[in-house]
């Protein structure tokens with residue numbers, strides 16, 4: 001007997017956050033936030049300081065358990081746990097760099113490959129994609145910050161994730177380096193959830209953008225829609241009143 005094909009609902013593919021709320025004691029860090037990251041798409045989350053961007057990232061990684069709301073991956077309920085992300089095809093980079101100082105660039109990326117059950121060649125592919133092949137045998141400590149950040153990205157990509165979570169990848173980078181990072185992100189085959197301060201980067205690489213202010217969604221749309229949205233302008237100018 002043939003098994004019936006599973007019901008497929010294209011609207012449930014990828015990662016979905018449904019009405020997420022997070023409270024830290026009396027402080028509401030996220031309030032009724034819904035967001036979908038479809039396969040292969042790049043979705044950005046922006047907002048002023050304290051808007052809740054990192055909290056949202058931490059909810060998806062499993063570092064923070066939401067007070068309310070649900071998360072699904074391909075329509076199935078998901079309770080993220082940091083150590084289980086790789087198995088689900090989700091990789092992440094965190095703020096800063098976090099490389100092993102005593103290991104070469106290649107060895108650092110190999111750690112990611114082994115963790116994800118990938119072959120060593122995939123480490124070279126990830127280095128190549130991130131433009132850090134020439135530094136493969138160097139120790140990270142002596143490399144410029146922007147190069148180390150690319151190595152951290154290579155370590156995340158070596159798992160060949162279907163969803164990559166990037167937490168402020170442009171932090172500490174100059175304008176040219178941010179532009180290069182933008183090109184790299186645009187060329188990625190996986191879905192990307194990008195939490196970022198730098199509007200220019202987000203506008204350049206995202207298919208859609210969610211804007212948070214004081215934990216609440218104030219706008220959601222394409223870069224062109226967001227650029228002209230009055231609520232966004234107000235949030236960034238601090239002139240909501």
Ligand SMILES: Nc1ncnc2c1ncn2[C@@H]1O[C@H](COP(=O)(O)OP(=O)(O)OP(=O)(O)O)[C@@H](O)[C@H]1O
Nearest residue numbers: 024027029047048049050051052053054055056197
């Ligand atoms: N673990 C925590 N305990 C208590 N309050 C927290 C905690 N984490 C975040 N907050 C508070 O939640 C709110 C949202 O913080 P969050 O770091 O998510 O904002 P953000 O948009 O990432 O800000 P930034 O751009 O400055 O990094 C802030 O008021 C912050 O002080």
